[in-house]
Amino acid sequence: MSFSIREMAQKAKVASRQLAKLSAQRKNAVLASIADNLVSMSDRILAANQQDLANGREAGLSEAMLDRLALSEQSLAGIAGAVRQIASQDDPVGSIRDIRRQPSGIDVGKMRIPLGVIAMIYESRPNVTIDAAALCFKAGNAVVLRGGKEALHSNLALAECIHLALQAHGLDPHAVVVIPDPDRAIMNELMTLNQYIDLIIPRGGEGLIRFVSENSRIPVIQHFKGVCHLYVDKAADEVKALGLLTNGKTQRTGVCNALETLLVHKEIAPTFLPMAAAMFDERKVRVHACAQSLGYFHNAEPATEADWDAEYLALEIAVRVVDDYQQAVEHLEQYSSGHTEVIATQDYSTAQQFIRDINSAVVMANASSRFSDGGELGLGAEIGISTSKLHAYGPMGVESLTTEKFVVLGDGHIRQ
């Protein structure tokens, strides 16, 4: 295949200039067409998906991977619904804030603008193709999508829905580029094209993200892992704390906002840990316990150093008793992945202190870590979760795909 990623990225850059100038109304009309196409072209998409699934079975993909790869009428309708929801969100582009007159007499404000071209590198889920394209498009960006090779036919069929919508509205189809060749060499070249691409967002396993971060010449938004903590303070309401623990650990386990470590103040441990132990027994949660807490659990294993860093993504938890608030903070400073940390306490000062002291992307008092997601935090659809502090920190919505320029209005003003 004579496919040039450099040429495609360059064309995406050109298309991005057109996108940056589109009105919210036109962008939303395109998004509506994409949603319509997903439904009306579902036979074609599902046939392509069947091909990917057959290849995947042949290649020996696990049931879990095949499950992530599979599309259905119903899941397509869900994806189309998500696109309509993105269309209904506010358009951040073009809003101006804080115009202030400076001592020189010029008026200075900031206007929100698109980033330009965003590259997404992701693994098997084909829905990411549509989600990412819709979010980037809503924010006025062109996007270059490099999905997993297992999903290639599905992704190309989904790309067709997008391209038909763009063309129906008279727009450059290079606004959304789906790389038709999953060769690793193309991905490597993609990461060098900093004259055309403004941002790379990798979504997938830690290996992929680390590889992209270490090799990209383009800025990367990283999301390594979510080792979320619940600290049950001595002044916690034990019933509420147990609710947070149960919800955080067991409501859904394979997600980055699930709890992985429980810290308990030693003064509340004698009453709280038996409650936690009963819940863990009932929900079949495996426990890795510190020396001070080990005796409270049946069948717990002694926690090792590795457990404090572990993202189990399973019915499994690390438990540590701490001497005081300060020791809890020190534990977090050492082991936090920067994702989400929760305190359970009824003490006003301690809650305030925790909210100030802990600089993870999301810091909570008396709320479940499971709320740490774009939708629940009020951002609408989410394109990823950043655990690095530059540009975006925490769940990223449409606004994270934009930046701000300075706008200066004068009337012939010159500098003295």
Next chain:
Amino acid sequence: MSFSIREMAQKAKVASRQLAKLSAQRKNAVLASIADNLVSMSDRILAANQQDLANGREAGLSEAMLDRLALSEQSLAGIAGAVRQIASQDDPVGSIRDIRRQPSGIDVGKMRIPLGVIAMIYESRPNVTIDAAALCFKAGNAVVLRGGKEALHSNLALAECIHLALQAHGLDPHAVVVIPDPDRAIMNELMTLNQYIDLIIPRGGEGLIRFVSENSRIPVIQHFKGVCHLYVDKAADEVKALGLLTNGKTQRTGVCNALETLLVHKEIAPTFLPMAAAMFDERKVRVHACAQSLGYFHNAEPATEADWDAEYLALEIAVRVVDDYQQAVEHLEQYSSGHTEVIATQDYSTAQQFIRDINSAVVMANASSRFSDGGELGLGAEIGISTSKLHAYGPMGVESLTTEKFVVLGDGHIRQ
């Protein structure tokens, strides 16, 4: 010298946790002490500076470089004044915005927090040592400073002023690390320490910035160059436009917000270019002119492709006549360095259009490009100017050295 940059960066990371929790009052007291020390220790600093100047003369540094290297009683007083001004600015850290109740009942807002540890890599000007340390400190960050080897003694003497101030206030001196060894290998190692350092800001020539951008594993804020444009529209007020041209090109030439290219609408060229030519003659500005404008100037050279990309930083300008507004926009889309662009027009719609269409970091209507600087735009002191769109775009003040985390307040809320 047994200096370990890894160890220093790690200590800076530890110190950064202390800094993040400091009140504005304590930070400002430390800044005041630094300013005091700059004055009271001026003999020592100037002696160290003399040593650098002597070494520089011996090494054959140019007069311009020696000039940038030189400190005096007066310049030290100026630097101390800048530190006091930074102390008097608002502290962005800890401010919370937009707390909103979500449908689930949790309250969600965003709190501004420091980035952590910032590394500055810069060239000969020793005042950057103090400016950068003061700005990073004000924003609650630790900082690792790697200045040029020509300024090493000056930088170490300046570092002493800072360390004495930190120690006098009971703070960890590793909050400000000045690398005592200008070996290139240490800089190279610095750029790999992404577990300790959150951001690198290179300040200096394009070669330095490109080297850091291409080799760093830590996010980099780039400022490549400022090829600032003035577009004189057909509806320009010619007197105002000439004022903007004169101020932008000649008020100060060696700065990134000076004008480098003049674009003139063909309908106004016959009256405006003779005015421009007279001013260029008077101010001895060398002209590189397009074929259509060449005839208006005495001694102009024909512009080549390279002139449209040139950052002259001198009394030198490229001039092009464009057929219409659209051609001016296309010129900017192709050649803009993303720094600052100006339109001179009295036409309301054209001004509005330009402000929307051009996505450089600073876009102006009827104001001099020379206003494109942190102080003039109302940011206070400036740590650099970003021409890449991620995290910060345009002049960067204290707020650019911070990020935001999500704050969630619940009362035992769990996710359904």
